Amino acid sequence: MMRARLSEQFNSEGLTASKLEASISKGVRALLDQQRDDGHWVFVLEADATIPAEYILLKYFLDEVDLEKQEKLAGYIRETQADHGGWPLWHNGPLDISATVKAYWALKAAGDSIDAPHMVRARKAILAHGGAERTNVFTRIMLALFEQVPWRAVPVMPVEIMILPRWFPFHLEKISYWSRTVIVPLLVLMAVKPKSKIRIDIPELFSEPVHEVRNWHPSNDRSGWATFFRGLDKVLRVGEPLIPKSTRKRATDLAVAWVTERLNGEDGLGAIYPAMANSVMMYECLGFPKDDPNLVVAKLSIEKLLAGDKEGRFYAQPCVSPVWDTGLACHALLESGEPEAIEKAKHGLEWLRGKQILDVKGDWVARRPDLRPGGWAFQYENAHYPDLDDTAVVAMALDRSQDGQFTPAIERATEWVEGMQSSNGGWAAFEVDNEHYYLNHIPFADHGALLDPPTVDVTARCVGMLAQLGRTKDDPAVARALDYLRREQEPNGSWYGRWGTNYIYGTWSALCALNAVGVEASAPEMRKAVAFLLGCQGEDGGWGEGGESYYAGVEKSPKVVSTASQTAWAVLGLMAAGEVENPAVARGVEFLARTQTAEGSWEEDSYTAVGFPRVFYLRYHGYRQFFPVWAVSRYRNLMRSNTKAVAWGM
Numbered sequence: 001m002m003r004a005r006l007s008e009q010f011n012s013e014g015l016t017a018s019k020l021e022a023s024i025s026k027g028v029r030a031l032l033d034q035q036r037d038d039g040h041w042v043f044v045l046e047a048d049a050t051i052p053a054e055y056i057l058l059k060y061f062l063d064e065v066d067l068e069k070q071e072k073l074a075g076y077i078r079e080t081q082a083d084h085g086g087w088p089l090w091h092n093g094p095l096d097i098s099a100t101v102k103a104y105w106a107l108k109a110a111g112d113s114i115d116a117p118h119m120v121r122a123r124k125a126i127l128a129h130g131g132a133e134r135t136n137v138f139t140r141i142m143l144a145l146f147e148q149v150p151w152r153a154v155p156v157m158p159v160e161i162m163i164l165p166r167w168f169p170f171h172l173e174k175i176s177y178w179s180r181t182v183i184v185p186l187l188v189l190m191a192v193k194p195k196s197k198i199r200i201d202i203p204e205l206f207s208e209p210v211h212e213v214r215n216w217h218p219s220n221d222r223s224g225w226a227t228f229f230r231g232l233d234k235v236l237r238v239g240e241p242l243i244p245k246s247t248r249k250r251a252t253d254l255a256v257a258w259v260t261e262r263l264n265g266e267d268g269l270g271a272i273y274p275a276m277a278n279s280v281m282m283y284e285c286l287g288f289p290k291d292d293p294n295l296v297v298a299k300l301s302i303e304k305l306l307a308g309d310k311e312g313r314f315y316a317q318p319c320v321s322p323v324w325d326t327g328l329a330c331h332a333l334l335e336s337g338e339p340e341a342i343e344k345a346k347h348g349l350e351w352l353r354g355k356q357i358l359d360v361k362g363d364w365v366a367r368r369p370d371l372r373p374g375g376w377a378f379q380y381e382n383a384h385y386p387d388l389d390d391t392a393v394v395a396m397a398l399d400r401s402q403d404g405q406f407t408p409a410i411e412r413a414t415e416w417v418e419g420m421q422s423s424n425g426g427w428a429a430f431e432v433d434n435e436h437y438y439l440n441h442i443p444f445a446d447h448g449a450l451l452d453p454p455t456v457d458v459t460a461r462c463v464g465m466l467a468q469l470g471r472t473k474d475d476p477a478v479a480r481a482l483d484y485l486r487r488e489q490e491p492n493g494s495w496y497g498r499w500g501t502n503y504i505y506g507t508w509s510a511l512c513a514l515n516a517v518g519v520e521a522s523a524p525e526m527r528k529a530v531a532f533l534l535g536c537q538g539e540d541g542g543w544g545e546g547g548e549s550y551y552a553g554v555e556k557s558p559k560v561v562s563t564a565s566q567t568a569w570a571v572l573g574l575m576a577a578g579e580v581e582n583p584a585v586a587r588g589v590e591f592l593a594r595t596q597t598a599e600g601s602w603e604e605d606s607y608t609a610v611g612f613p614r615v616f617y618l619r620y621h622g623y624r625q626f627f628p629v630w631a632v633s634r635y636r637n638l639m640r641s642n643t644k645a646v647a648w649g650m
Contacts, residue, residue, distance in 0.1 A: 268301030426454025
């Protein structure tokens with residue numbers, strides 16, 4: 001009876017069971033072809049033009065220009081210039097003034113004439129948006145390092161922050177991991193105020209002479225906290241020169257020791273580009289010899305982020321994502337059920353088991369001093385900063401392999417995840433109760449991404465993990481998390497996606513968690529979420545959402561070009577809500593099968609992930625590989641078995 005229904009469903013949507021099987025097999029083969037010999041996967045992680053531009057400029061700061069690499073990266077920057085003349089934060093997005101200034105600046109450094117048509121267009125666009133003086137704080141710090149603006153263009157951040165007591169309103173433990181790894185070496189740079197060894201001047205990008213600019217950090221923030229911090233900035237600007245030299249030396253030494261302890265070998269400070277670059281400049285400006293082991297390894301960590309793809313493009317990645325990629329690839333392969341796929345997935349799981357962090361208590365220990373480590377980082381190595389999202393994904397993959405040898409790793413991961421739950425019931429990516437929101441009002445934090453509060457998507461993953469391991473709705477940790485998820489649901493039924501774009505990602509994540517712990521498909525929160533997803537399906541059967549949905553006043557999940565990964569999320573979410581036989585699901589699956597390439601992959605230019613909403617967006621090249629395989633395989637499996645959709649497991 002079920003096979004008849006399966007065939008009828010496929011035929012009504014232009015699919016047959018055999019075509020679906022062929023799509024799964026091609027997708028599996030494409031994934032297996034990209035597995036590394038030791039079992040793991042790692043795909044290119046693409047950001048916007050900012051990181052390639054910063055890399056080029058860093059090399060001028062150090063006077064270590066590599067012309068071959070420079071030209072490859074300059075080629076990528078030229079290729080990503082948008083029709084509006086500037087550079088966006090995501091594919092086909094609006095101009096971002098900071099990204100555009102850096103891109104123009106890097107191309108000028110690389111030898112592009114300012115009279116070249118693409119440079120003229122960029123310059124006109126920059127001036128039309130207020131000029132380089134309108135860039136964000138991090139861009140203005142770089143401008144100051146190259147003597148393009150005075151240091152008064154940058155809010156004061158004294159290195160003496162390193163010696164502040166924990167009770168002080170601003171303390172390193174009160175901000176996110178990425179913020180502190182970027183800020184600590186930057187504090188040294190802002191204290192020393194070094195100058196680039198090679199200047200690249202860009203006076204043509206300012207709307208008025210630099211010496212005439214008075215308001216270097218204009219803000220629409222009129223809150224009491226913003227007013228307080230702006231006043232504090234004025235006081236610090238007057239008082240900083242009066243700080244005793246002995247105090248400054250002590251604070252600088254503490255900053256250097258902090259960085260050195262977390263340098264993380266060839267994987268770099270925080271395993272993220274901005275922190276790595278700042279660590280290199282910190283060692284350089286303090287006069288460390290060129291052959292100093294810490295300086296040498298810090299520079300090497302940056303070079304390891306450079307990567308090309310089979311199309312010949314060359315990237316400076318913000319970081320790498322092997323643990324995340326491998327965990328998700330294993331889920332997709334296990335879902336496919338193909339014998340070779342299962343065998344190869346277990347090889348990947350073996351690699352993952354060896355990456356579990358068991359002996360380093362990272363920065364998270366400040367709030368959980370008695371908790372044993374047991375998580376996984378996002379990157380190859382980043383022991384001080386395990387990621388709760390990765391840990392939940394990996395633990396679920398280990399569990400669904402049904403291999404008893406992984407039991408100790410799963411138990412340690414569960415202990416750590418449960419111990420990292422925040423007081424509001426949710427989970428953040430790296431921290432616990434990191435909700436000092438007043439800090440987002442300091443002038444230095446104009447990007448609004450200083451903190452790491454709990455989010456729906458990470459919480460949903462942790463709930464899914466606990467449920468897969470046997471926890472129920474009555475479990476205290478799960479019950480508190482479910483209350484958090486219900487509180488966070490938007491009026492239109494969607495959920496905000498912090499680490500993926502956006503409401504499609506968040507809604508998929510939440511639906512999977514609710515289903516995993518046994519929330520009925522008829523529950524109001526499930527019905528509202530289903531209505532949301534059905535309402536934003538495209539005419540082509542797919543789903544798509546752009547980075548603009550992160551801005552206030554923009555329609556949640558605006559209908560844009562459908563993508564493979566977002567269609568897969570929507571299909572998986574609907575199936576988790578009991579909509580396996582809904583024609584919309586079949587149309588989504590048909591879209592995935594129809595748009596698959598002959599090689600078994602999918603094309604996707606969209607940036608469907610997020611570093612920081614409205615600031616930094618990402619394109620995981622692996623998302624278009626493993627999520628569609630996962631979704632199509634899940635659909636096939638559920639239609640065959642007529643069983644309730646599961647969250648993540650088999």
